[in-house]
Amino acid sequence: MYYPEPISKLVDSFTKLPGIGPKTAVRLAFFVLSMEEDDVLEFGKALVNAKRELTHCSNCGHITDKDPCNICTDPNRDNTLICVVQDPKDVIAMEKMKDFQGRYHVLNGAISPMDGIGPEDINVTSLIERLKDEEVEELILATNPTVEGEATAMYISRLVRPSGIRTTRIAHGLPVGGDLEYADEVTLSKAMEGRRDL
Structure with missing residues (x-):
């Protein structure tokens, strides 16, 4: 036409x-x-x-118009808790839940060998640096429950294990194959409550 x-x-x-x-x-x-x-x-x-x-926060990788972002500069946040997500949209989904008061780390992707995306192509190196510099007690891996998200979570948990930092994975209250940004607040809240050690 x-x-x-x-x-x-x-x-x-x-x-x-x-x-x-x-x-x-x-x-x-x-x-x-x-x-x-x-x-x-x-x-x-x-x-x-x-x-x-808009740019990415130099500390956590979240999308922002100020660097560092509002979450990183919020003095009321729990510095001992970091939630690792794949995309900035996932931070927004988690914030809608209003239950999580820790910090975030946005990977801006997931490991996907089929697509040629390795650990060096996502924001993993800066996460490891943060763990050295900050007093983190727990790292919550909230990557999407997809093959790529699971592979990324397992990779990060293996990297972090020697540090002795507790590493948990959100529970699969989320549908497998789904994305965090489409989950409702109750589902996200239940998934956070049921997280487990890796």
């Missing part, structure tokens, strides 16, 4: 987003065309600003 080039480019841009197929991309493109110009400019500005103004 033929579309003028500006619409084709817009459709192509939308199809690059996760979960957006060709039909949805066409609907979104035509919706954007029906929007007021000010709203479209504001939308475009929000996209550009998010890309330009």
Whole structure:
């Protein structure tokens, strides 16, 4: 089907987003065309600003507009507890639960040999450095319950074992194959309560 080039480019841009197929991309493109110009400019500005103004916290790896992030600078957080997650979205999911008062460490990925992603491609080295510098008593591995998430958790637990730091894994109250960001607060809370030693 033929579309003028500006619409084709817009459709192509939308199809690059996760979960957006060709039909949805066409609907979104035509919706954007029906929007007021000010709203479209504001939308475009929000996209550009998010890309330009956000960075990763130099301490924990979470996405932030201030470095270090608000969680790392919060004096009320428990410094003896670090929860390791795969993505910044997982921190947000955990924070919605409102039960966890420790610190986070965001790996920004998971070990996946099939995809060519090894430990050196994710934020593991800085985690090990944090464990040397901070007085951590427990490391909670909250990677997703997928093959990659499990492999990453096992790798980290083996690295940490010699330090004597208690290493736990969140319970599988979460569906296997699922992602933390889609879990509700009750499921996450139960998963945290049922964590176990590795």
